[in-house]
Amino acid sequence: MDVSRQQNESAARAERGPRARTRKLMLETATRLMQSGITPSVSEVAEAAEVSRATAYRYFPSQAALVHAVVDEALGPILDWRSEAPDALTRVADLLATAMPRIDEFEATFKAALKLSLDQWAQRQAGTLGNEPQLTRGHRVELLRQVTVPLEGKLSTEAREQLAQALSLVFGVEVLVVLKDIWGLSAERAQSVAEWAAAALVEAAIREGQTAA
Amino acid sequence: MDVSRQQNESAARAERGPRARTRKLMLETATRLMQSGITPSVSEVAEAAEVSRATAYRYFPSQAALVHAVVDEALGPILDWRSEAPDALTRVADLLATAMPRIDEFEATFKAALKLSLDQWAQRQAGTLGNEPQLTRGHRVELLRQVTVPLEGKLSTEAREQLAQALSLVFGVEVLVVLKDIWGLSAERAQSVAEWAAAALVEAAIREGQTAA
DNA sequence: AAAATTATGAGATGCGCGTATCATAAAGAT
DNA sequence: ATCTTTATGATACGCGCATCTCATAATTTT
Numbered sequence: 124m125d126v127s128r129q130q131n132e133s134a135a136r137a138e139r140g141p142r143a144r145t146r147k148l149m150l151e152t153a154t155r156l157m158q159s160g161i162t163p164s165v166s167e168v169a170e171a172a173e174v175s176r177a178t179a180y181r182y183f184p185s186q187a188a189l190v191h192a193v194v195d196e197a198l199g200p201i202l203d204w205r206s207e208a209p210d211a212l213t214r215v216a217d218l219l220a221t222a223m224p225r226i227d228e229f230e231a232t233f234k235a236a237l238k239l240s241l242d243q244w245a246q247r248q249a250g251t252l253g254n255e256p257q258l259t260r261g262h263r264v265e266l267l268r269q270v271t272v273p274l275e276g277k278l279s280t281e282a283r284e285q286l287a288q289a290l291s292l293v294f295g296v297e298v299l300v301v302l303k304d305i306w307g308l309s310a311e312r313a314q315s316v317a318e319w320a321a322a323a324l325v326e327a328a329i330r331e332g333q334t335a336a
Numbered sequence: 337m338d339v340s341r342q343q344n345e346s347a348a349r350a351e352r353g354p355r356a357r358t359r360k361l362m363l364e365t366a367t368r369l370m371q372s373g374i375t376p377s378v379s380e381v382a383e384a385a386e387v388s389r390a391t392a393y394r395y396f397p398s399q400a401a402l403v404h405a406v407v408d409e410a411l412g413p414i415l416d417w418r419s420e421a422p423d424a425l426t427r428v429a430d431l432l433a434t435a436m437p438r439i440d441e442f443e444a445t446f447k448a449a450l451k452l453s454l455d456q457w458a459q460r461q462a463g464t465l466g467n468e469p470q471l472t473r474g475h476r477v478e479l480l481r482q483v484t485v486p487l488e489g490k491l492s493t494e495a496r497e498q499l500a501q502a503l504s505l506v507f508g509v510e511v512l513v514v515l516k517d518i519w520g521l522s523a524e525r526a527q528s529v530a531e532w533a534a535a536a537l538v539e540a541a542i543r544e545g546q547t548a549a
Numbered sequence: 550a551a552a553a554t555t556a557t558g559a560g561a562t563g564c565g566c567g568t569a570t571c572a573t574a575a576a577g578a579t
Numbered sequence: 580a581t582c583t584t585t586a587t588g589a590t591a592c593g594c595g596c597a598t599c600t601c602a603t604a605a606t607t608t609t
Contacts, residue, residue, distance in 0.1 A: 145586085145587090159461070159462070160458060160460075160461025160462045160463075161461070161462045162458050164565080164566070165566080165567080166565075166566070166567090174587080174588085175587065175588040175589070176566095176567090176588090176589095177569090177587075177588060177589080177590095178586075178587055178588070180567070181586085181587090184567085184568095185566095185567080186566090231458065231461060234454050234457065234458065235454075235458070237454060237513075238451055238454040238455065238458075240513075240517070241447050241448075241450060241451040241454075242451065245373060245374070245375050245444065245447065245448070245451075247373075248372075248373025248374070248444060249372070249373045249374045250373075260518055261518055263518060264518065264519065285529055285532060288515060288519055288521070288529045289506070289529055289530075289532060289536070291514050291515075291518070291519070292505050292506050292511060292514055292515075292529075292530070292533060293502070293505050293506075295514065297505075297510040297513065297514060298505060300450075300453075300454070300510065301476070301504050301505055301508065301510065302501060302504075302505075304457060304473070305473055305474055305476060305477065305504070306477065306501055306504070308501070316498055316502055316505075317505070319498060319502060320502040320505060320537060322540075323502070323536055323537050323540030324533055324536050324537070326540065327535075327536030327540060328536075358556085358557090377595080377596065377597095378596080378597080379595075379596065379597085387557080387558085388557065388558045388559070389558090389559095389596095389597090390557075390558065390559080390560095390598090390599090391556075391557055391558070393597070393598075394556085394557090397597090397598095398597085399596090
């Protein structure tokens with residue numbers, strides 16, 4: 124059974140009434156707390172939203188479920204991104220321009236999601252996998268395949284796939300973690316570096332495709 | 337006060353005797369547990385090493401301190417890496433060939449370290465910063481500056497710095513997280529993608545330096 | 550060998566998260 | 580208006596981590 128599916132259904136089923144109100148209240152509270160840097164426990168959200176712990180746990184049975192819901196909100200425009208640009212270079216620049224500021228804006232949320240996915244990986248390794256919501260973290264694949272569509276004739280399928288994979292290294296929260304936290308760059312500089320790297324990768328792939336053909 | 341410094345001093349001060357033996361035993365046990373995928377709590381290490389919890393906490397006052405010590409071990413050959421190769425392309429390939437297999441081998445350990453650094457970032461944001469060991473996570477900077485040394489005359493200082501920053505995106509645990517966990521690649525494929533991307537970045541930087549000059 | 554120092558273990562305590570129970574309050578149906 | 584259903588809150592419980600205390604064992608010093 125897919126838990127997130129269940130949550131979506133129940134949310135859709137009761138878009139008004141007390142259920143929806145309380146859920147929305149909690150989600151807003153959780154988002155606000157996360158924006159302020161905290162990765163709140165369910166109890167903390169309960170207190171901040173002024174509902175009882177018991178009620179809070181009815182809506183979000185774990186911190187993972189909570190973060191999952193907030194991430195879904197935060198992704199928002201990123202998931203809707205499409206590009207009709209004819210060349211991959213423009214598409215990737217466009218994607219980064221859309222996604223990176225959003226990711227930076229919700230930095231704490233995405234870092235919390237990354238942290239949870241690491242948790243789940245570890246638990247999977249240890250065999251101790253609970254019935255947690257199973258963070259998605261795969262949107263990158265779809266988005267970057269979109270980016271490489273204009274190269275369909277010019278590159279082999281393998282080369283396109285490899286380009287998409289390489290691009291996924293310069294696009295996401297991980298980029299912020301490395302460039303801001305380790306190098307101490309500003310968000311603007313970080314984005315600029317990511318854009319430069321992305322362009323370099325696309326051009327390299329195209330160049331190789333030409334020499335091969 | 338730098339806690340890791342204190343630990344190093346006490347370890348150096350008592351390289352033999354029961355202190356050193358127990359510490360070594362715990363470290364080996366912790367490493368073994370981490371290799372098996374668990375990110376053990378201090379209590380778990382205590383049990384596995386067959387010492388009492390109280391003793392364990394005397395050596396490693398927190399899980400963070402424990403992971404920090406294990407990471408130091410795991411880094412091992414990576415920290416000693418040097419390259420005398422005359423060109424940056426060879427150097428970066430050499431660095432990846434040395435470091436990535438090691439990182440993959442100790443994947444669980446490095447992921448645990450990444451998780452802790454995210455924890456600490458969140459706590460910093462929230463103002464709740466304990467006296468934790470403060471994970472380093474900055475070795476990348478030094479290593480990659482080494483890589484770009486051969487470009488000293490050919491590129492501007494800014495361009496070299498940007499290259500090093502871009503390279504840091506294709507080198508580290510994050511690469512494994514993205515390519516193995518999200519894309520489902522094997523360790524070998526992941527390394528191959530990282531190597532391709534790194535080479536592409538270096539070549540792009542060189543090309544731009546030439547046109548600029 | 551005796552005394553002083555130091556390391557260890559067993560247990561108690563506090564704290565936070567997640568779960569379960571049960572009574573009350575609110576909303577909806579007849 | 581009454582009854583049924585559903586949501587909520589207060590409380591208590593179990594569990595694991597981290598800390599503290601104190602007695603015992605091991606090691607070092609004299």
